[in-house]
Every structure is written in structure tokens, then in C-alpha cells.
Amino acid sequence: MRFILNTMLSKEIRVRFAPSPTGPLHIGGVRTALYNYLFARKYGGKMILRIEDTDQNRFVKGAEEYIFESLSWCGIQFDEGVNEGGPFAPYRQSDRKSIYHRYAMQLIESGNSYYAFDTPDELDAMRKKLESEKALNTSYSSVSRLTMRNSLTLSKQEVDAKLNSGANYVIRFKTPENEDIQFTDIIRGEITVRSSALDDKVLFKSDGMPTYHLANVVDDYFMKISHVIRGEEWLPSLALHVLLYRAFGWGDEMPKFAHLPLILKPDGKGKLSKRDGDRLGFPVFPIEWISPENSEVSSGFRESGYFPEAFVNILAFLGWNPGTEQEMFSMDGLIASFSLERVGKSGARFDPDKAKWYNHQYLIQKDDSDLLEDFRSILSGKGIQETDDRIAKIIGLVKERSNFVKDFWEQSYFFFERPGSYDSQMIKKIWKENTSEIMNSFEKRLRNQDDFDVVHLDAMIKEFTEEQQIVMGQVMTPMRLALVGAAMGPGVTTIMELIGKDEVLKRINRMLEFIKTN
RNA sequence: GGCCCUAUCGUCUAGUGGUUAGGACACCAGGUUUUCAUCCUGGCAACCGGGGUUCGACUCCCCGUAGGGUCACCA
CATH class of the missing domain: 1.10.10.350 (Arc Repressor Mutant, subunit A)
Known part of the structure; x- marks a missing residue:
């Protein structure tokens, strides 16, 4: 017992939410942040916000602010991050640029990675050739790398010459040839991947920035992340990440992984997208987003009239359940009840009807006086002035037949006109x-x-x-x-x-x- | 296509070898309400298929099938 307690205490729970500021945060991303937050709070750990902006081409103005505002609206708070600071600052990857090259080099020195000088055209030609040969693995891999221009095939002199001349290069991971990579996912259990199915992923790009894979592993290690809780779309790269931890010699301190199921569209096939929301008339984003490029508007749950506590409750139940019949949970209730073990394995379809029902539940349990300001501003918009007392009274009469505050008007217009x-x-x-x-x-x-x-x-x-x-x-x-x-x-x-x-x-x-x- | 993941009512899910397979949303019917809504009661509705293992499989294993993810110098 004492031993168990000690091992639990020996490693502080530290989780991170690591979005890329490439646009508005989809509700799947918000749910990932929420689960991380619940997990951290439940175990008295730390919640960290790291911005993964290693792709300068995809940077979108305002996206970072959007992320902050969205999570703040949900009541998800951070202990460390770009705004909060912390012992492992900076928390924005573009500000950590100098770190990554060093570790890419370390991997070259240990023989776990290599320079590659191939042009996009050459890579394309390689792929086409392998496809025409019906090769099992058509990627830059342990077999094809020997036919390419890299520090494995070129002489040391040639490589040095290229490097010194400032030629474009990337650093690729040298995937072991035939090895079973075994690892455990908290949600999915044991997974085994054969290394020959993997490719030699680029770790360091020719623009001097790391790719996700390198930056992510290095940062998680140095930020002492204990649990990586992220979306299922990362599962295929987990084998590579495990290999990277080992190549760095960090295998024993590798975080535990939990890959969350995806949120699927309400009908048809595939994961939930903005188009589904537009088509079916519900938001897919926490708060409204207006694209800086084309001014396209993506509607938000907040603007649609959802209460943040309802939104959080809805999200929490998309993939998780407490095992009891209770469905209404405050953030504190969620923190108390949450566990990764009770997160499901399969993708969950988003149900707009149930979402409305949740909001209705929160609406009717609120005090009339708490709803007063919101309704008054709707009335003001129609040029109607009323006393607080009268507005509150009317709210009390109509809230049970409404899902949102914005429904109040059509349920009560006859009191005013x-x-x-x-x-x-x-x-x-x-x-x-x-x-x-x-x-x-x-x-x-x-x-x-x-x-x-x-x-x-x-x-x-x-x-x-x-x-x-x-x-x-x-x-x-x-x-x-x-x-x-x-x-x-x-x-x-x-x-x-x-x-x-x-x-x-x-x-x-x-x-x-x-x-x-x- | 390769690799990986997944599979209980229309939807979200409970269930961890023996249950009348439970709950919620939606839907339908009845009741309450002079209306509508709320509310109450009831109903409809599910273990993807085939093989094993077992005295016994929704539950464990295998094979199909279906769905999803992923295969970029994107994250």
C-alpha cells in the first residue's frame, strides 16, 4: 500500500493541451482539452497549454486568441502556458526553435537519424516508381532510403559539401528495419506495430523548424508530461513517438498515452466537420469564428445560446460516462467522477437534439434573475423597456417551454405587443x-x-x-x-x-x- | 491499397460468462394542463455475420463484414 502510494506520488500528474493555431478550435479539440483538464484536476496535477506553431505557412491570425477565449468560456483553466508562464517557459514552439535542432543533431550523432537532400520532385518520382512496382511500402523507408540522396548513401565528403554550401536538407528518422514495437494505450490496451510498416518521417524541416513529431516528443519530455491525452488521429504515429523516446534514451520516462475516440457527424459517415454544422443547423465550434481570409462565419455554441456549463456537460458525455444514470454534471462533478478508464473506444456521433435538451435542463434550473440580463438585451433590441421585476416574472412563465434564452421572445411576445x-x-x-x-x-x-x-x-x-x-x-x-x-x-x-x-x-x-x- | 483502431436500440450509452439486455435523447400513445410547453405513465426499438472456447456467450478467441483514422518538409 505504501509502495503504491509512493509510486503514485513520485510522478506528478502533468498533462498538456497542445493545439495548433491554424484556425478555430473544433469541438473535438475542446473535448480533448476538457478531458485533459478533468484528469489534471482530478489527480491534483498540472494543466499546461502549449502552442504548436511549427508550421509557419499555416499560421492563422487570431487563432491563438480564439483558442484562449474558447477554453476560458468553457471554464478550462491552465496552470502553465503561453499566458500563464511557468517553469518550462517558453510554451510556444516557435519560441523554442533553438532547442529542436540540438536534439535532431543528437539523433544524427547516435545514428538514429540522417540528413536527406531529396527534392520534392525526387520524392514524387520515388513514390510513383514504388507504386508501379506494387511495393508493400511506398514511402521513404528502410528500403527506399538506400536509393535516395541522403547521408546514408552519400559519402561524408559529399554530405559535408552540401551542408556547407547551404543546400536544403531535412533530417529524417532512421526507422529500425524489422522490429515489433509494443506499447500500451490507456484506452485501447496493448498495440503492436511492425517497424517495417513505418516510414522515415521528417523530424526537422528545411526551413529550420521541427515537425510535430520531434517537437512534441522533445517538449513533452522536458515539460515532464506524465500523460498524453489526445485525439485518435495520432494513434498511427504513436509507434514513431515511442521509437523517438527510445532513441533519445528517454524510454523509461516516456509519458503514458490515451487516444480519445473521434466525434462523428450526426448522420452519414465520417468525422464531424464545419459543413455538417452548416448543413444541419448547429454549431461545430465553441464560439463564433470569422475567417480573417474570406470573412466566412463559423457559428459558435456560445452565440447560439448554449450555456458554457451545458456545453461542457454535452462534450464530457461524448465518449465518456460515469457508469451511473446521472447525466447532469457540473465541472466540479465531472472532475470528481472522471476517469480515463471510462472513456469509450468508439467514435461518438454528435446529437444536436440531445445538445438542446441539455441546454434546456440548465435553462430551467437557473434562477429567473440570472436570465434577466440576457433577455433584457433581446427586448432592448426590439425597443422594449421593462422593469426587472416584470421581465423576471415573464421569464419564469416561459423558460420551461424554451431551450435557449433566445426562444423567450417567441414564447412571450404577447406580453409586450x-x-x-x-x-x-x-x-x-x-x-x-x-x-x-x-x-x-x-x-x-x-x-x-x-x-x-x-x-x-x-x-x-x-x-x-x-x-x-x-x-x-x-x-x-x-x-x-x-x-x-x-x-x-x-x-x-x-x-x-x-x-x-x-x-x-x-x-x-x-x-x-x-x-x-x- | 498498406498499417492501426472500432462495432449493444435511429443517437449517446450501461453491461466485463448465467440479466425479462438497463438508462437518456428522439419518436409514438395515454394522463395532467381550458391551449402550448413542462410533468407523470406506458410503448416502439439493439447485442454486425460466421466459426470456435465453454455446461452456458452481448461478454473470451479467430475469420469475415462494416465504419473510422492514418499514410506531407500539416498538426
Whole structure:
């Protein structure tokens, strides 16, 4: 027991989220960040944000800021990172440029990598040739490298001459020829890959920057990352990464790996993309993104009206579940319950309906006063000014029939303005030949009604229907039509109380006029 | 195509050799609500196929099939 405790304590949990600032962060990326965060918090570890911007060509202005803002909106916080600083700064790979060359060189010296001088055309020709020969491995590999221009085939003099003349070169990993590479993934278990299936990946590019593979391994090692939790798309390169750790002599300190399943599109095949969101009408990004290149807008969950806590809850359940029947989880609840062992192996389709349901749950459990500001700004946009008290009251009446704050208006417009039209289906159904007569006498009766609140109105209407020998519906339904214009909304007397006697009388007469002239 | 991963209701999933295969979303029906929504009750609906292993497989193994990922001087 003591031993177990010690080994657990001996290595601090340190995880990182390492996005590339090439555009908006897809919800799959946000979920990866979330799982890392939950894992770190659960075990009292550190959460690190590292920016992987080793591809200068793909740099997109504003993408970094977008990432910060998105994660911050979700409530995902970092202990170390580009903004937070930390003992292993800098945390932006472009600022760590000088480190990588050194380790690429170390690999050359140890015989684990080599210089290659092939031009893109030559690489292309090689691939075509191998394909035409129906070769098993058509890539730059342990067999094809011997036919190419590199420090394995060229003499030392030739190589030095090229290097000194400033010729373009890359550094490639010298993949072992025939070796079974075995490793463990926390989510998937034991995996074995034959090294002959691998290619000699470029580790260091001719522009002086490392590729992902090199930078990632070097940084994770020096930043003392204990667990690499990332998307499944990285699984195929895990064998290479394992080989790299070993080549550096860091095999014993290699982090543990967990590859998360992908988020799939709601219908059809494949992983979720921006196009699916546009096509099916739901966001695929946490917050709105406007492309600096073509001004194209990608809608965000935030702008669509999702609460961050709902969004986080939705994301957490896409691939993970607590094993109980509880579905509503706050961030703290998630931290307490989360474990990588309960992350599923298969891809999860995003379900927009369930996402709405989640938001609805959060909406109805919020206090009316917490929703007030959001709704007031919608009302202000329509030129409507109201007291806090009245807005809160109306919110209380309509939130159960809404999924988002933005739904409030269409559920409550009749509190602020007269109905713009009357549901013709409903008129046909409920407006009998004596209805206008009933409404006329009800209108007269209403004029003498001084206590205009639900309790008194209910009593009055009951009395009225008894007098007239009619049923409730014969006055309530036409009243609803007059007040709302449709078969929806809170109780009729509740609406009456809130809009007041004068307005109620006006709406009744307007309705009667409409019936007469149509 | 090579390599790797995956496979329970339409969707998200529980399930770790013996269960009437459970829950949630969606859908349908009934009830409550004078309406709509909420809510309550009920219903529909699943172990990809074939072989093994076993007294017994959704569960373990193998082979198919299907889906996904990946094969860049991108991450």
C-alpha cells in the first residue's frame, strides 16, 4: 500500500493541451482539452497549454486568441502556458526553435537519424516508381532510403559539401528495419506495430523548424508530461513517438498515452466537420469564428445560446460516462467522477437534439434573475423597456417551454405587443356562432372587474360561466386567441393579470372586430 | 491499397460468462394542463455475420463484414 502510494506520488500528474493555431478550435479539440483538464484536476496535477506553431505557412491570425477565449468560456483553466508562464517557459514552439535542432543533431550523432537532400520532385518520382512496382511500402523507408540522396548513401565528403554550401536538407528518422514495437494505450490496451510498416518521417524541416513529431516528443519530455491525452488521429504515429523516446534514451520516462475516440457527424459517415454544422443547423465550434481570409462565419455554441456549463456537460458525455444514470454534471462533478478508464473506444456521433435538451435542463434550473440580463438585451433590441421585476416574472412563465434564452421572445411576445395575426386553424376550430356573443358579454363583465389578478379573475370567470351556463373552454379559448393569437402560452388569467385590464379589453375588441370583418 | 483502431436500440450509452439486455435523447400513445410547453405513465426499438472456447456467450478467441483514422518538409 505504501509502495503504491509512493509510486503514485513520485510522478506528478502533468498533462498538456497542445493545439495548433491554424484556425478555430473544433469541438473535438475542446473535448480533448476538457478531458485533459478533468484528469489534471482530478489527480491534483498540472494543466499546461502549449502552442504548436511549427508550421509557419499555416499560421492563422487570431487563432491563438480564439483558442484562449474558447477554453476560458468553457471554464478550462491552465496552470502553465503561453499566458500563464511557468517553469518550462517558453510554451510556444516557435519560441523554442533553438532547442529542436540540438536534439535532431543528437539523433544524427547516435545514428538514429540522417540528413536527406531529396527534392520534392525526387520524392514524387520515388513514390510513383514504388507504386508501379506494387511495393508493400511506398514511402521513404528502410528500403527506399538506400536509393535516395541522403547521408546514408552519400559519402561524408559529399554530405559535408552540401551542408556547407547551404543546400536544403531535412533530417529524417532512421526507422529500425524489422522490429515489433509494443506499447500500451490507456484506452485501447496493448498495440503492436511492425517497424517495417513505418516510414522515415521528417523530424526537422528545411526551413529550420521541427515537425510535430520531434517537437512534441522533445517538449513533452522536458515539460515532464506524465500523460498524453489526445485525439485518435495520432494513434498511427504513436509507434514513431515511442521509437523517438527510445532513441533519445528517454524510454523509461516516456509519458503514458490515451487516444480519445473521434466525434462523428450526426448522420452519414465520417468525422464531424464545419459543413455538417452548416448543413444541419448547429454549431461545430465553441464560439463564433470569422475567417480573417474570406470573412466566412463559423457559428459558435456560445452565440447560439448554449450555456458554457451545458456545453461542457454535452462534450464530457461524448465518449465518456460515469457508469451511473446521472447525466447532469457540473465541472466540479465531472472532475470528481472522471476517469480515463471510462472513456469509450468508439467514435461518438454528435446529437444536436440531445445538445438542446441539455441546454434546456440548465435553462430551467437557473434562477429567473440570472436570465434577466440576457433577455433584457433581446427586448432592448426590439425597443422594449421593462422593469426587472416584470421581465423576471415573464421569464419564469416561459423558460420551461424554451431551450435557449433566445426562444423567450417567441414564447412571450404577447406580453409586450398585440398578436400580429390570429391562428386561422384555431379560429375555425373554436369560434362557434355564439362565441362572439359570449365574448361581448364577457367584455362587458370585465369592464366592471377591478381586482385584476389571477385569483379574482379565475373566480370571476367561474362565476361568469355558471351564469351563462357554458363551460370554461368557451371563454378561455377565445380569450387566449384574442390575447395571444395562438394556442400557446401560460394560463389565460396569468396573461390577463400581466398585461392589464385596458390592454385586455382592447385585445378582445380587436379580436371581435377581426371576426366580424373576416 | 498498406498499417492501426472500432462495432449493444435511429443517437449517446450501461453491461466485463448465467440479466425479462438497463438508462437518456428522439419518436409514438395515454394522463395532467381550458391551449402550448413542462410533468407523470406506458410503448416502439439493439447485442454486425460466421466459426470456435465453454455446461452456458452481448461478454473470451479467430475469420469475415462494416465504419473510422492514418499514410506531407500539416498538426
